[in-house]
Amino acid sequence: MPQHATSPDFLQRLAELEDQVAQLRRTGWERDELPFYPTSLHTMPYEDNTAFTTVWESILAPRTASLSLGLVTIGDVVGTTNTGGAWQVVMAQTDIVMSGAVAATFSYQFAAQVIDLAPYRALTELKVQLxxxxxxxATTGGKFGTGGAIGIAPRYARLL
Known part of the structure; x- marks a missing residue:
């Protein structure tokens, strides 16, 4: 029968336990990055449509508890006319889980949210669209000729 000798020194055993707990905490912070791919016909990340258009998307297997998503948006200026818009994050083709406005200024804005993936855990594939x-x-001029082109792009996407 194998025998296991433990140190009788309480402080040494406590130090070993603290080291093991610290190791477990560090491994618990590992995260998987989720890549997004551009889908716009005008390429990344600008769009000038007046209807919602998917500019970035990704497909994942929802096996984690949540998705931490950070976005960056930017408006446009055509001549002296500022152009803005709206953005949304859509999951499973119909569920809007995040939304906001793109300010009518030529400056960056940031949005971030942790999205609960529990309602999608039974799915084998989950499409996430920006x-x-x-x-x-503006309705004329701009990057593509039909008005100001606003932009959106993912800053980070981590599966937690």
Missing amino acids: QVRRTVG
């Missing part, structure tokens, strides 16, 4: 549309501003 969509944007132009709502105010």
Whole structure:
């Protein structure tokens, strides 16, 4: 029968336990990054449509508890006309889980949220789409000729 000798020194055993707990905590912070791919016909990340258009998307197997998602948006300026819009994050083709406005200024804005993946755990594949549309501003000129082109892009996407 194998025997296991433990140190009778309480402080030494406590130090070993603290080291093991610290190791477990560090491994618990590991995260998987989720890549996004551009889908817009105008390429990344600008769009000038007045209807929501998917600009980035990804497909994942929802085996984790949540998705931490960070976005960056930017408006446009055509001549002296500022152009802005709206953005949304759509899951499973229909569920809007995040949304906001793209300010009608030529400056970056940031959005972040942790999205609960529990309602999607039974799915084998889950599509995540980043969509944007132009709502105010120029209707001619701009990057593609039909008005200001607003942008959205993922800053980070971590499966937690």
